[in-house]
Amino acid sequence: MDNDLLIDVKNLRVSFHTDEGFITPVDGVNYQVRRGKTLGIVGESGSGKSVSTRALTKLLPKNAVIEPTSQILFYQNGAAQPLNITPLSPNSKEIRAIRGGQVGMIFQEPMASFSPVYTVGNQIIEAVRQHRHAAASPLAATATIGSQIDESIRAGNKKMSKLEARDVAVDMLERVGIGNAGLRVNQYPHELSGGMRQRAMIAVALSTHPSVLIADEPTTALDVTIQAQILELMRELQAELGMAIIFITHDMGVIAQIADEVAVMYLGAIVERGPTRELIEDARHPYTRGLLAAIPSLDRLDTRLSSVPGDIPSPLERPAGCLFHTRCPHRIDGTCERFAPERTEVVPNHFVRCHLYR
Ligand SMILES: Nc1ncnc2c1ncn2[C@@H]1O[C@H](COP(=O)(O)OP(=O)(O)OP(=O)(O)O)[C@@H](O)[C@H]1O
Ligand SMILES: [Mg+2]
Structure with missing residues (x-):
């Protein structure tokens, strides 16, 4: 048995109902995501990179259909069988625990992943308190999905206090290269510049210590120095937490630096x-x-x-x-x-x- 296997994608097909007809822009994708490893995905625009990875957290537009024969298997520590999330509703307890918990996501458009009405800090604090526990070791949180919340309640893990979570937020903002993090943490997304928003989004995704990070062209809009800094941070967290990364990019240089498999x-x-x-x-x-x-x-x-x-x-x-x-x-x-x-x-x-x- 392959103990490092976290996600096994088998014959993934995603179709869309459109005004022009039924299209299948993801047709028979297979790959595995392993603890501590980085899978790079490359391909021209429209090749289905974003749609295929968004399927892993069921963050797809309403007109999308994941074909029922597809298997998206999440392996959980201790569980005898992997969980096939294909038939689950996007709003199910299991999917909500995966999204932003076991799987962190960084998107091409940073604004889409922020709520405009909460400060950047509050969004990190919220995510951290929802998905990380004061007493749990970081790796314990990687193992379970649907049962994660029940398990931690049974185990008596307390929610992190707001103050603790705020410290995590400031630390994360600093680590992605945002200066004056103590100040920025109280600002709203629209108060940040584009590049800063991109980095803040990366901070949100990494703050929950996901076991899998999906990074969809996360550094394309950033200058080379910041880009190098972000890649370094991802590698650090990967080493610290055994995080797996799915890294989508057009840039073969980035792939060569970060990916184990392409x-x-x-x-x-x-x-x-x-x-x-x-x-x-x-x-x-x-x-x-x-x-x-x-x-x-x-x-x-x-x-x-x-x-x-x-x-x-x-x-x-x-x-x-x-x-x-x-x-x-x-x-x-x-x-x-x-x-x-x-x-x-x-x-x-x-x-x-x-x-x-x-
Ligand atoms: N909401 C939608 N409705 C209909 N078709 C869609 C929708 N979203 C995506 N598609 C189709 O899915 C295909 C794959 O899109 P996707 O965004 O996954 O490409 P990509 O490889 O991520 O491209 P890029 O490099 O530009 O980000 C597109 O060509 C488009 O035809
Ligand atoms: Mg894309």
């Missing part, structure tokens, strides 16, 4: 996945190779991903066969436009969906 998404599917070094040095899928092509050398990973020639097909017109065949320079005529490639393990833990590697 998943490359194209039109809602993972076309290649493998250990970071292995994937960067020996990419197999023509799409991954295209993404990496602009990087002059492996010592110069601080270059943004180039875009691959050709247009991304509309979600309403998903190509038959291999999803990438309309843009692929190595297309095998008669095969790629007709048959969807199976997933092949080219070397241990390195998977690719491409007819070139059958």
Whole structure:
């Protein structure tokens, strides 16, 4: 048994009812999230990175449907069976305990995760008091989901006092590089600059000591120094708490610094996945190779991903066969436009969906 396994995503499919029709922008995604490890997810805009990870906390728009055959398995310490959250309502007790508790989230748009009517400090204090307990060790909180609240009541864990939680808030704001944290803690989100709001949101997500952090392009809008500082903070907390991270980005340099494993998404599917070094040095899928092509050398990973020639097909017109065949320079005529490639393990833990590697 794999004791470090926290989340196992199996055949995840997410569809949307739209005015133009029914679309499936996430179609058959598989990956595992492990304690203390970072999974990087890369891919062009619209490839389904945000939708697929938002499904893990059921934070999806109303017109979204997670196909019932999908499995999103949360492993809990001590539990005989993992919890499949696919059938659970977004408002269920279990999902509310996961969201902001076991799973912390940082989004592309910082304003969306703040309430405008509470100070930044109060939002951290609220999250900390709801999800962290005065007496519990940080790791105890990582283990359980639905039973977390009942368990802690049984165990007699007291809520953290407001003063204690305020100290946590100030400390967290300092750690993400917000100066005058003692003052900022009393301000409202609109009183902060964009970059500061981004960092405050990161502070909120990290303050509850989640066992899994989903970071959706968390540093894109920040300058390089702050970005490095945030990545360093994430690594520190990862080492301290054994936190797992799902890190979504367009930036291969960031992936190389932070990810243990990389998943490359194209039109809602993972076309290649493998250990970071292995994937960067020996990419197999023509799409991954295209993404990496602009990087002059492996010592110069601080270059943004180039875009691959050709247009991304509309979600309403998903190509038959291999999803990438309309843009692929190595297309095998008669095969790629007709048959969807199976997933092949080219070397241990390195998977690719491409007819070139059958
Ligand atoms: N509310 C919605 N209604 C209908 N379709 C949606 C909705 N939200 C997202 N989609 C579809 O899902 C697809 C995947 O979107 P997603 O936001 O996951 O992409 P992404 O990989 O995160 O892109 P980016 O890099 O720009 O953030 C989009 O192309 C869009 O067609
Ligand atoms: Mg996105």
